[in-house]
Amino acid sequence: MVIGGLDGGVVASTVASQQEGSRLKSRARRYTPTVVDHRPVLNLQQTTKLIQQLYGVTINEISTLPSYIDQNFLIVDKEDNKYVLKIMNSKESENATRLEVQTLTMSFLHQHGIPSQTAIPTTTGQLMSMEEIDCGHGAQTYCVRLMTYLPGKNIAECPVTLQDLYDVGKLAAVIDTTLQKLVSPNLDVLQQNDAIWSLSNIPLIEGYLSVMDGDPLQEVVKAVIKQFKSHVMPKTVSFREGIIHGDLNDWNIVVTPVGNGRHVVSGVLDFSLLVINCYVFELAITIAYMMLENPSPLDVGGAILAGWESIMVLSGDEKDSLFLLVLGRLCQSLVYGRYTAAKYPDNKEYIQITAQKGPQLLTKLWELGKKYVESKWFTDAGTFSDE
Incomplete structure:
Protein backbone atom coordinates (compact mmCIF):
# COMPACT_ATOMS: atom_id res chain seq x y z
CA MET A 1 0.00 0.00 0.00
CA VAL A 2 1.59 3.25 -1.10
CA ILE A 3 0.05 6.64 -0.52
CA GLY A 4 0.64 10.09 -2.48
CA GLY A 5 2.67 11.54 -5.35
CA LEU A 6 2.15 12.43 -9.00
CA ASP A 7 -0.54 10.22 -10.45
CA GLY A 8 -0.95 9.55 -14.13
CA GLY A 9 -3.21 11.35 -16.52
CA VAL A 10 -6.44 10.28 -18.13
CA VAL A 11 -6.91 8.30 -21.30
CA ALA A 12 -9.84 7.58 -23.54
CA SER A 13 -9.29 3.94 -24.48
CA THR A 14 -10.20 1.10 -22.13
CA VAL A 15 -6.65 -0.17 -21.66
CA ALA A 16 -5.23 3.31 -21.17
CA SER A 17 -8.01 4.23 -18.74
CA GLN A 18 -7.18 1.19 -16.66
CA GLN A 19 -3.54 2.21 -16.65
CA GLU A 20 -4.32 5.71 -15.48
CA GLY A 21 -6.82 4.45 -12.93
CA SER A 22 -4.07 2.25 -11.53
CA ARG A 23 -1.80 5.25 -11.25
CA LEU A 24 -4.56 6.99 -9.30
CA LYS A 25 -4.72 4.02 -6.96
CA SER A 26 -0.97 4.14 -6.54
CA ARG A 27 -1.16 7.76 -5.47
CA ALA A 28 -4.07 7.19 -3.13
CA ARG A 29 -2.32 4.26 -1.49
CA ARG A 30 0.73 6.37 -0.76
CA TYR A 31 -0.55 9.74 0.41
CA THR A 32 0.78 10.94 3.77
CA PRO A 33 -1.60 11.15 6.72
CA THR A 34 -0.97 14.88 7.24
CA VAL A 35 -2.10 16.03 3.78
CA VAL A 36 -4.77 18.75 3.55
CA ASP A 37 -7.28 18.90 0.70
CA HIS A 38 -6.10 21.53 -1.79
CA ARG A 39 -7.48 19.90 -4.92
CA PRO A 40 -7.91 21.82 -8.18
CA VAL A 41 -11.37 21.35 -9.71
CA LEU A 42 -11.18 22.88 -13.18
CA ASN A 43 -13.99 22.06 -15.58
CA LEU A 44 -13.33 20.99 -19.16
CA GLN A 45 -13.90 24.48 -20.51
CA GLN A 46 -11.38 26.01 -18.10
CA THR A 47 -8.88 23.25 -18.86
CA THR A 48 -9.25 23.60 -22.62
CA LYS A 49 -8.66 27.34 -22.37
CA LEU A 50 -5.64 26.80 -20.09
CA ILE A 51 -4.01 24.33 -22.50
CA GLN A 52 -4.55 26.59 -25.49
CA GLN A 53 -3.12 29.58 -23.63
CA LEU A 54 -0.05 27.78 -22.24
CA TYR A 55 0.77 25.31 -25.01
CA GLY A 56 -1.04 26.43 -28.13
CA VAL A 57 -2.42 22.89 -28.52
CA THR A 58 -5.56 22.42 -30.58
CA ILE A 59 -7.56 19.83 -28.66
CA ASN A 60 -9.41 17.10 -30.50
CA GLU A 61 -10.39 15.17 -27.39
CA ILE A 62 -10.12 15.73 -23.64
CA SER A 63 -11.13 13.31 -20.91
CA THR A 64 -10.75 13.09 -17.15
CA LEU A 65 -10.75 10.75 -14.18
CA PRO A 66 -11.22 11.62 -10.50
CA SER A 67 -7.96 12.18 -8.65
CA TYR A 68 -7.12 11.92 -4.99
CA ILE A 69 -5.72 15.44 -4.65
CA ASP A 70 -4.47 16.55 -8.09
CA GLN A 71 -6.32 16.86 -11.39
CA ASN A 72 -5.39 14.94 -14.52
CA PHE A 73 -6.53 15.00 -18.10
CA LEU A 74 -5.73 13.11 -21.27
CA ILE A 75 -5.29 15.46 -24.17
CA VAL A 76 -5.52 14.25 -27.76
CA ASP A 77 -4.54 16.87 -30.31
CA LYS A 78 -5.61 17.20 -33.95
CA GLU A 79 -2.65 15.02 -35.05
CA ASP A 80 -3.87 12.31 -32.65
CA ASN A 81 -0.90 12.79 -30.32
CA LYS A 82 -1.61 12.02 -26.66
CA TYR A 83 -0.43 14.05 -23.69
CA VAL A 84 -1.11 13.99 -19.97
CA LEU A 85 -1.98 17.30 -18.33
CA LYS A 86 -1.13 17.37 -14.63
CA ILE A 87 -2.47 20.10 -12.37
CA MET A 88 -0.88 19.73 -8.95
CA ASN A 89 -2.73 20.49 -5.73
CA SER A 90 -2.02 23.93 -4.30
CA LYS A 91 -0.24 22.54 -1.23
CA GLU A 92 2.46 20.67 -3.16
CA SER A 93 2.57 23.53 -5.67
CA GLU A 94 3.98 25.70 -2.87
CA ASN A 95 7.32 23.89 -3.20
CA ALA A 96 8.12 24.90 -6.76
CA THR A 97 11.81 24.09 -6.36
CA ARG A 98 11.07 20.48 -5.43
CA LEU A 99 8.73 20.13 -8.41
CA GLU A 100 11.43 21.59 -10.65
CA VAL A 101 13.93 18.99 -9.43
CA GLN A 102 11.40 16.19 -10.04
CA THR A 103 10.77 17.52 -13.56
CA LEU A 104 14.50 17.81 -14.22
CA THR A 105 15.04 14.25 -12.98
CA MET A 106 12.45 12.78 -15.33
CA SER A 107 14.02 14.55 -18.29
CA PHE A 108 17.53 13.54 -17.20
CA LEU A 109 16.58 9.87 -16.93
CA HIS A 110 14.78 9.96 -20.27
CA GLN A 111 17.94 11.35 -21.88
CA HIS A 112 19.85 8.41 -20.39
CA GLY A 113 17.53 5.76 -21.79
CA ILE A 114 15.12 5.35 -18.88
CA PRO A 115 11.48 5.40 -20.10
CA SER A 116 10.20 8.18 -17.87
CA GLN A 117 7.67 10.90 -18.63
CA THR A 118 8.99 14.29 -19.69
CA ALA A 119 7.41 17.73 -19.59
CA ILE A 120 6.37 19.51 -22.78
CA PRO A 121 7.50 23.17 -22.88
CA THR A 122 4.94 25.95 -22.88
CA THR A 123 4.91 28.42 -25.75
CA THR A 124 7.35 30.51 -23.70
CA GLY A 125 9.67 27.54 -23.08
CA GLN A 126 8.71 26.71 -19.48
CA LEU A 127 8.54 23.06 -18.37
CA MET A 128 6.09 23.95 -15.61
CA SER A 129 3.82 26.91 -15.08
CA MET A 130 2.50 28.25 -11.79
CA GLU A 131 -1.06 29.39 -12.48
CA GLU A 132 -3.34 31.33 -10.14
CA ILE A 133 -6.84 29.91 -10.63
CA ASP A 134 -10.13 30.30 -8.80
CA CYS A 135 -11.83 26.91 -8.70
CA GLY A 136 -14.75 28.23 -6.70
CA HIS A 137 -13.11 28.49 -3.27
CA GLY A 138 -10.77 31.42 -3.76
CA ALA A 139 -7.76 31.94 -6.02
CA GLN A 140 -4.94 29.47 -5.40
CA THR A 141 -1.71 28.73 -7.24
CA TYR A 142 -1.38 25.39 -9.02
CA CYS A 143 1.58 23.88 -10.83
CA VAL A 144 0.61 22.92 -14.38
CA ARG A 145 2.61 20.53 -16.57
CA LEU A 146 1.87 18.88 -19.90
CA MET A 147 3.59 15.48 -19.92
CA THR A 148 4.35 12.84 -22.51
CA TYR A 149 2.07 9.81 -22.45
CA LEU A 150 3.57 6.37 -21.78
CA PRO A 151 1.78 3.32 -23.27
CA GLY A 152 1.52 -0.05 -21.54
CA LYS A 153 0.00 -1.64 -18.45
Whole structure:
Protein backbone atom coordinates (compact mmCIF):
# COMPACT_ATOMS: atom_id res chain seq x y z
CA MET A 1 0.00 0.00 0.00
CA VAL A 2 1.59 3.25 -1.10
CA ILE A 3 0.05 6.64 -0.52
CA GLY A 4 0.64 10.09 -2.48
CA GLY A 5 2.67 11.54 -5.35
CA LEU A 6 2.15 12.43 -9.00
CA ASP A 7 -0.54 10.22 -10.45
CA GLY A 8 -0.95 9.55 -14.13
CA GLY A 9 -3.21 11.35 -16.52
CA VAL A 10 -6.44 10.28 -18.13
CA VAL A 11 -6.91 8.30 -21.30
CA ALA A 12 -9.84 7.58 -23.54
CA SER A 13 -9.29 3.94 -24.48
CA THR A 14 -10.20 1.10 -22.13
CA VAL A 15 -6.65 -0.17 -21.66
CA ALA A 16 -5.23 3.31 -21.17
CA SER A 17 -8.01 4.23 -18.74
CA GLN A 18 -7.18 1.19 -16.66
CA GLN A 19 -3.54 2.21 -16.65
CA GLU A 20 -4.32 5.71 -15.48
CA GLY A 21 -6.82 4.45 -12.93
CA SER A 22 -4.07 2.25 -11.53
CA ARG A 23 -1.80 5.25 -11.25
CA LEU A 24 -4.56 6.99 -9.30
CA LYS A 25 -4.72 4.02 -6.96
CA SER A 26 -0.97 4.14 -6.54
CA ARG A 27 -1.16 7.76 -5.47
CA ALA A 28 -4.07 7.19 -3.13
CA ARG A 29 -2.32 4.26 -1.49
CA ARG A 30 0.73 6.37 -0.76
CA TYR A 31 -0.55 9.74 0.41
CA THR A 32 0.78 10.94 3.77
CA PRO A 33 -1.60 11.15 6.72
CA THR A 34 -0.97 14.88 7.24
CA VAL A 35 -2.10 16.03 3.78
CA VAL A 36 -4.77 18.75 3.55
CA ASP A 37 -7.28 18.90 0.70
CA HIS A 38 -6.10 21.53 -1.79
CA ARG A 39 -7.48 19.90 -4.92
CA PRO A 40 -7.91 21.82 -8.18
CA VAL A 41 -11.37 21.35 -9.71
CA LEU A 42 -11.18 22.88 -13.18
CA ASN A 43 -13.99 22.06 -15.58
CA LEU A 44 -13.33 20.99 -19.16
CA GLN A 45 -13.90 24.48 -20.51
CA GLN A 46 -11.38 26.01 -18.10
CA THR A 47 -8.88 23.25 -18.86
CA THR A 48 -9.25 23.60 -22.62
CA LYS A 49 -8.66 27.34 -22.37
CA LEU A 50 -5.64 26.80 -20.09
CA ILE A 51 -4.01 24.33 -22.50
CA GLN A 52 -4.55 26.59 -25.49
CA GLN A 53 -3.12 29.58 -23.63
CA LEU A 54 -0.05 27.78 -22.24
CA TYR A 55 0.77 25.31 -25.01
CA GLY A 56 -1.04 26.43 -28.13
CA VAL A 57 -2.42 22.89 -28.52
CA THR A 58 -5.56 22.42 -30.58
CA ILE A 59 -7.56 19.83 -28.66
CA ASN A 60 -9.41 17.10 -30.50
CA GLU A 61 -10.39 15.17 -27.39
CA ILE A 62 -10.12 15.73 -23.64
CA SER A 63 -11.13 13.31 -20.91
CA THR A 64 -10.75 13.09 -17.15
CA LEU A 65 -10.75 10.75 -14.18
CA PRO A 66 -11.22 11.62 -10.50
CA SER A 67 -7.96 12.18 -8.65
CA TYR A 68 -7.12 11.92 -4.99
CA ILE A 69 -5.72 15.44 -4.65
CA ASP A 70 -4.47 16.55 -8.09
CA GLN A 71 -6.32 16.86 -11.39
CA ASN A 72 -5.39 14.94 -14.52
CA PHE A 73 -6.53 15.00 -18.10
CA LEU A 74 -5.73 13.11 -21.27
CA ILE A 75 -5.29 15.46 -24.17
CA VAL A 76 -5.52 14.25 -27.76
CA ASP A 77 -4.54 16.87 -30.31
CA LYS A 78 -5.61 17.20 -33.95
CA GLU A 79 -2.65 15.02 -35.05
CA ASP A 80 -3.87 12.31 -32.65
CA ASN A 81 -0.90 12.79 -30.32
CA LYS A 82 -1.61 12.02 -26.66
CA TYR A 83 -0.43 14.05 -23.69
CA VAL A 84 -1.11 13.99 -19.97
CA LEU A 85 -1.98 17.30 -18.33
CA LYS A 86 -1.13 17.37 -14.63
CA ILE A 87 -2.47 20.10 -12.37
CA MET A 88 -0.88 19.73 -8.95
CA ASN A 89 -2.73 20.49 -5.73
CA SER A 90 -2.02 23.93 -4.30
CA LYS A 91 -0.24 22.54 -1.23
CA GLU A 92 2.46 20.67 -3.16
CA SER A 93 2.57 23.53 -5.67
CA GLU A 94 3.98 25.70 -2.87
CA ASN A 95 7.32 23.89 -3.20
CA ALA A 96 8.12 24.90 -6.76
CA THR A 97 11.81 24.09 -6.36
CA ARG A 98 11.07 20.48 -5.43
CA LEU A 99 8.73 20.13 -8.41
CA GLU A 100 11.43 21.59 -10.65
CA VAL A 101 13.93 18.99 -9.43
CA GLN A 102 11.40 16.19 -10.04
CA THR A 103 10.77 17.52 -13.56
CA LEU A 104 14.50 17.81 -14.22
CA THR A 105 15.04 14.25 -12.98
CA MET A 106 12.45 12.78 -15.33
CA SER A 107 14.02 14.55 -18.29
CA PHE A 108 17.53 13.54 -17.20
CA LEU A 109 16.58 9.87 -16.93
CA HIS A 110 14.78 9.96 -20.27
CA GLN A 111 17.94 11.35 -21.88
CA HIS A 112 19.85 8.41 -20.39
CA GLY A 113 17.53 5.76 -21.79
CA ILE A 114 15.12 5.35 -18.88
CA PRO A 115 11.48 5.40 -20.10
CA SER A 116 10.20 8.18 -17.87
CA GLN A 117 7.67 10.90 -18.63
CA THR A 118 8.99 14.29 -19.69
CA ALA A 119 7.41 17.73 -19.59
CA ILE A 120 6.37 19.51 -22.78
CA PRO A 121 7.50 23.17 -22.88
CA THR A 122 4.94 25.95 -22.88
CA THR A 123 4.91 28.42 -25.75
CA THR A 124 7.35 30.51 -23.70
CA GLY A 125 9.67 27.54 -23.08
CA GLN A 126 8.71 26.71 -19.48
CA LEU A 127 8.54 23.06 -18.37
CA MET A 128 6.09 23.95 -15.61
CA SER A 129 3.82 26.91 -15.08
CA MET A 130 2.50 28.25 -11.79
CA GLU A 131 -1.06 29.39 -12.48
CA GLU A 132 -3.34 31.33 -10.14
CA ILE A 133 -6.84 29.91 -10.63
CA ASP A 134 -10.13 30.30 -8.80
CA CYS A 135 -11.83 26.91 -8.70
CA GLY A 136 -14.75 28.23 -6.70
CA HIS A 137 -13.11 28.49 -3.27
CA GLY A 138 -10.77 31.42 -3.76
CA ALA A 139 -7.76 31.94 -6.02
CA GLN A 140 -4.94 29.47 -5.40
CA THR A 141 -1.71 28.73 -7.24
CA TYR A 142 -1.38 25.39 -9.02
CA CYS A 143 1.58 23.88 -10.83
CA VAL A 144 0.61 22.92 -14.38
CA ARG A 145 2.61 20.53 -16.57
CA LEU A 146 1.87 18.88 -19.90
CA MET A 147 3.59 15.48 -19.92
CA THR A 148 4.35 12.84 -22.51
CA TYR A 149 2.07 9.81 -22.45
CA LEU A 150 3.57 6.37 -21.78
CA PRO A 151 1.78 3.32 -23.27
CA GLY A 152 1.52 -0.05 -21.54
CA LYS A 153 0.00 -1.64 -18.45
CA ASN A 154 1.06 -1.46 -14.83
CA ILE A 155 3.12 -4.45 -13.81
CA ALA A 156 0.59 -5.21 -11.04
CA GLU A 157 -1.90 -6.11 -13.78
CA CYS A 158 0.43 -8.37 -15.77
CA PRO A 159 1.46 -12.01 -15.23
CA VAL A 160 5.18 -11.22 -15.29
CA THR A 161 7.94 -13.80 -15.28
CA LEU A 162 10.76 -14.01 -12.78
CA GLN A 163 13.12 -12.84 -15.52
CA ASP A 164 10.90 -9.78 -15.89
CA LEU A 165 11.35 -9.13 -12.17
CA TYR A 166 15.10 -9.57 -12.58
CA ASP A 167 14.91 -6.79 -15.17
CA VAL A 168 12.93 -4.61 -12.74
CA GLY A 169 15.59 -5.07 -10.05
CA LYS A 170 18.30 -4.22 -12.56
CA LEU A 171 16.39 -1.15 -13.73
CA ALA A 172 16.00 0.07 -10.15
CA ALA A 173 19.77 -0.03 -9.69
CA VAL A 174 20.36 1.56 -13.10
CA ILE A 175 18.05 4.45 -12.19
CA ASP A 176 19.90 5.08 -8.93
CA THR A 177 23.39 4.82 -10.42
CA THR A 178 22.35 7.09 -13.30
CA LEU A 179 21.06 9.67 -10.82
CA GLN A 180 24.56 9.86 -9.34
CA LYS A 181 25.34 12.06 -12.36
CA LEU A 182 22.39 14.42 -11.87
CA VAL A 183 23.57 17.99 -11.34
CA SER A 184 21.42 20.79 -9.90
CA PRO A 185 22.04 23.55 -7.35
CA ASN A 186 18.76 22.57 -5.69
CA LEU A 187 19.34 18.90 -4.85
CA ASP A 188 19.24 19.79 -1.15
CA VAL A 189 15.41 19.84 -1.40
CA LEU A 190 15.65 16.05 -1.67
CA GLN A 191 17.00 15.81 1.88
CA GLN A 192 13.95 14.81 3.95
CA ASN A 193 15.24 13.26 7.14
CA ASP A 194 11.90 13.53 8.95
CA ALA A 195 9.70 11.95 6.26
CA ILE A 196 7.45 9.29 7.76
CA TRP A 197 7.78 7.11 4.65
CA SER A 198 11.56 6.95 4.86
CA LEU A 199 12.73 3.47 5.79
CA SER A 200 15.15 5.09 8.22
CA ASN A 201 12.11 6.27 10.19
CA ILE A 202 10.36 2.97 10.88
CA PRO A 203 10.05 3.87 14.61
CA LEU A 204 7.69 6.73 13.67
CA ILE A 205 5.05 4.05 13.05
CA GLU A 206 4.64 3.85 16.83
CA GLY A 207 2.81 7.18 16.80
CA TYR A 208 0.03 5.66 14.64
CA LEU A 209 -0.27 2.19 16.18
CA SER A 210 -3.62 2.94 17.79
CA VAL A 211 -5.25 2.25 14.41
CA MET A 212 -4.19 -1.37 14.94
CA ASP A 213 -5.87 -1.73 18.34
CA GLY A 214 -7.70 -5.05 18.53
CA ASP A 215 -5.82 -6.50 15.55
CA PRO A 216 -3.41 -9.34 16.43
CA LEU A 217 -1.12 -8.08 13.68
CA GLN A 218 -0.31 -5.10 15.90
CA GLU A 219 2.06 -7.33 17.87
CA VAL A 220 3.90 -8.27 14.66
CA VAL A 221 4.29 -4.60 13.76
CA LYS A 222 5.63 -3.84 17.24
CA ALA A 223 8.10 -6.73 16.97
CA VAL A 224 9.33 -5.54 13.56
CA ILE A 225 9.89 -2.04 14.96
CA LYS A 226 11.78 -3.47 17.93
CA GLN A 227 14.05 -5.59 15.74
CA PHE A 228 14.58 -2.68 13.36
CA LYS A 229 15.80 -0.52 16.24
CA SER A 230 18.23 -3.15 17.52
CA HIS A 231 19.44 -4.78 14.28
CA VAL A 232 19.12 -2.21 11.48
CA MET A 233 19.47 1.28 12.94
CA PRO A 234 23.06 0.73 14.14
CA LYS A 235 24.03 -0.35 10.59
CA THR A 236 22.47 2.53 8.66
CA VAL A 237 25.54 4.72 9.10
CA SER A 238 27.41 2.32 6.80
CA PHE A 239 24.73 2.20 4.07
CA ARG A 240 25.61 3.85 0.77
CA GLU A 241 23.25 6.62 -0.22
CA GLY A 242 22.30 8.90 -3.09
CA ILE A 243 19.21 10.02 -4.98
CA ILE A 244 16.59 7.26 -5.20
CA HIS A 245 13.18 7.09 -6.87
CA GLY A 246 11.71 6.11 -3.51
CA ASP A 247 8.54 4.42 -4.76
CA LEU A 248 9.20 1.77 -7.39
CA ASN A 249 6.00 -0.08 -6.64
CA ASP A 250 3.97 -2.35 -8.88
CA TRP A 251 1.68 0.51 -9.98
CA ASN A 252 4.53 2.84 -10.92
CA ILE A 253 6.18 0.52 -13.43
CA VAL A 254 4.56 0.18 -16.87
CA VAL A 255 5.36 -2.80 -19.09
CA THR A 256 4.55 -4.03 -22.58
CA PRO A 257 4.66 -7.66 -23.79
CA VAL A 258 7.50 -8.79 -26.05
CA GLY A 259 6.48 -12.43 -26.59
CA ASN A 260 6.99 -15.77 -24.83
CA GLY A 261 5.32 -14.35 -21.71
CA ARG A 262 8.07 -11.78 -21.27
CA HIS A 263 7.69 -8.02 -20.85
CA VAL A 264 9.83 -4.94 -21.20
CA VAL A 265 9.54 -1.89 -18.98
CA SER A 266 7.99 0.89 -21.08
CA GLY A 267 7.47 3.44 -18.33
CA VAL A 268 8.62 4.52 -14.87
CA LEU A 269 6.08 6.77 -13.17
CA ASP A 270 5.64 9.02 -10.16
CA PHE A 271 8.77 10.80 -8.96
CA SER A 272 7.00 12.58 -6.10
CA LEU A 273 8.95 10.65 -3.44
CA LEU A 274 12.31 11.37 -5.04
CA VAL A 275 14.72 11.65 -2.13
CA ILE A 276 18.34 11.37 -1.06
CA ASN A 277 18.44 8.17 0.96
CA CYS A 278 20.04 4.75 1.24
CA TYR A 279 20.26 2.67 -1.94
CA VAL A 280 19.26 -0.52 -0.14
CA PHE A 281 15.98 1.19 0.74
CA GLU A 282 15.15 1.36 -2.98
CA LEU A 283 15.75 -2.38 -3.29
CA ALA A 284 13.67 -3.20 -0.21
CA ILE A 285 10.76 -1.02 -1.35
CA THR A 286 10.78 -2.64 -4.79
CA ILE A 287 10.80 -6.17 -3.34
CA ALA A 288 8.03 -5.39 -0.87
CA TYR A 289 5.61 -4.04 -3.47
CA MET A 290 6.42 -6.51 -6.24
CA MET A 291 5.53 -9.34 -3.86
CA LEU A 292 2.02 -8.05 -3.22
CA GLU A 293 0.31 -9.01 -6.49
CA ASN A 294 2.55 -11.94 -7.36
CA PRO A 295 1.00 -15.43 -6.99
CA SER A 296 4.35 -16.75 -5.70
CA PRO A 297 5.57 -13.87 -3.52
CA LEU A 298 8.46 -15.76 -1.95
CA ASP A 299 10.05 -16.20 -5.38
CA VAL A 300 10.07 -12.46 -6.07
CA GLY A 301 12.87 -11.35 -3.76
CA GLY A 302 15.60 -13.47 -5.33
CA ALA A 303 14.78 -12.31 -8.85
CA ILE A 304 14.78 -8.62 -7.99
CA LEU A 305 17.86 -9.00 -5.80
CA ALA A 306 19.77 -10.69 -8.63
CA GLY A 307 18.90 -7.92 -11.05
CA TRP A 308 19.91 -5.27 -8.53
CA GLU A 309 23.24 -6.91 -7.74
CA SER A 310 24.09 -7.19 -11.43
CA ILE A 311 24.62 -3.42 -11.13
CA MET A 312 25.18 -2.69 -7.43
CA VAL A 313 26.42 -5.43 -5.07
CA LEU A 314 25.15 -5.15 -1.49
CA SER A 315 27.53 -4.80 1.42
CA GLY A 316 27.39 -7.21 4.35
CA ASP A 317 25.40 -4.79 6.51
CA GLU A 318 22.97 -4.07 3.67
CA LYS A 319 22.38 -7.77 3.08
CA ASP A 320 21.82 -8.39 6.77
CA SER A 321 19.21 -5.61 6.92
CA LEU A 322 17.22 -6.39 3.77
CA PHE A 323 14.61 -8.67 5.36
CA LEU A 324 13.68 -6.21 8.11
CA LEU A 325 13.63 -3.32 5.65
CA VAL A 326 11.11 -5.18 3.47
CA LEU A 327 8.97 -5.92 6.54
CA GLY A 328 9.35 -2.31 7.64
CA ARG A 329 7.85 -1.05 4.38
CA LEU A 330 4.94 -3.48 4.68
CA CYS A 331 4.34 -2.22 8.23
CA GLN A 332 4.42 1.40 7.08
CA SER A 333 1.92 0.65 4.34
CA LEU A 334 -0.40 -1.22 6.66
CA VAL A 335 -0.43 1.31 9.50
CA TYR A 336 -0.36 4.55 7.50
CA GLY A 337 -2.91 3.12 5.10
CA ARG A 338 -5.38 2.40 7.89
CA TYR A 339 -4.78 5.80 9.43
CA THR A 340 -5.39 7.60 6.16
CA ALA A 341 -8.44 5.49 5.30
CA ALA A 342 -10.00 6.50 8.61
CA LYS A 343 -9.21 10.15 7.94
CA TYR A 344 -10.48 10.08 4.35
CA PRO A 345 -13.23 7.42 4.29
CA ASP A 346 -14.50 8.59 0.89
CA ASN A 347 -11.18 7.39 -0.58
CA LYS A 348 -10.94 4.17 1.41
CA GLU A 349 -11.07 1.95 -1.67
CA TYR A 350 -8.04 3.66 -3.21
CA ILE A 351 -6.10 4.06 0.01
CA GLN A 352 -6.39 0.42 1.04
CA ILE A 353 -6.01 -1.17 -2.36
CA THR A 354 -3.42 -3.63 -1.02
CA ALA A 355 -5.13 -4.17 2.33
CA GLN A 356 -6.23 -7.69 1.46
CA LYS A 357 -2.77 -9.00 0.62
CA GLY A 358 -0.43 -6.79 2.66
CA PRO A 359 -1.32 -8.19 6.10
CA GLN A 360 -1.25 -11.76 4.82
CA LEU A 361 2.20 -11.24 3.29
CA LEU A 362 3.55 -9.55 6.41
CA THR A 363 2.27 -12.40 8.58
CA LYS A 364 3.76 -15.07 6.33
CA LEU A 365 7.19 -13.45 6.14
CA TRP A 366 7.27 -12.93 9.91
CA GLU A 367 6.33 -16.55 10.58
CA LEU A 368 8.95 -17.88 8.18
CA GLY A 369 11.59 -15.69 9.78
CA LYS A 370 14.66 -13.78 8.72
CA LYS A 371 17.00 -16.73 8.35
CA TYR A 372 14.70 -18.75 6.08
CA VAL A 373 13.57 -15.89 3.85
CA GLU A 374 17.03 -14.38 3.42
CA SER A 375 18.47 -17.79 2.61
CA LYS A 376 15.85 -18.30 -0.10
CA TRP A 377 16.34 -14.83 -1.57
CA PHE A 378 20.11 -15.08 -1.82
CA THR A 379 20.07 -18.70 -3.00
CA ASP A 380 17.49 -17.89 -5.67
CA ALA A 381 19.47 -14.83 -6.74
CA GLY A 382 22.37 -17.07 -7.69
CA THR A 383 20.25 -18.87 -10.30
CA PHE A 384 19.59 -15.82 -12.49
CA SER A 385 21.54 -14.60 -15.48
CA ASP A 386 21.59 -11.28 -17.31
CA GLU A 387 19.79 -12.13 -20.55
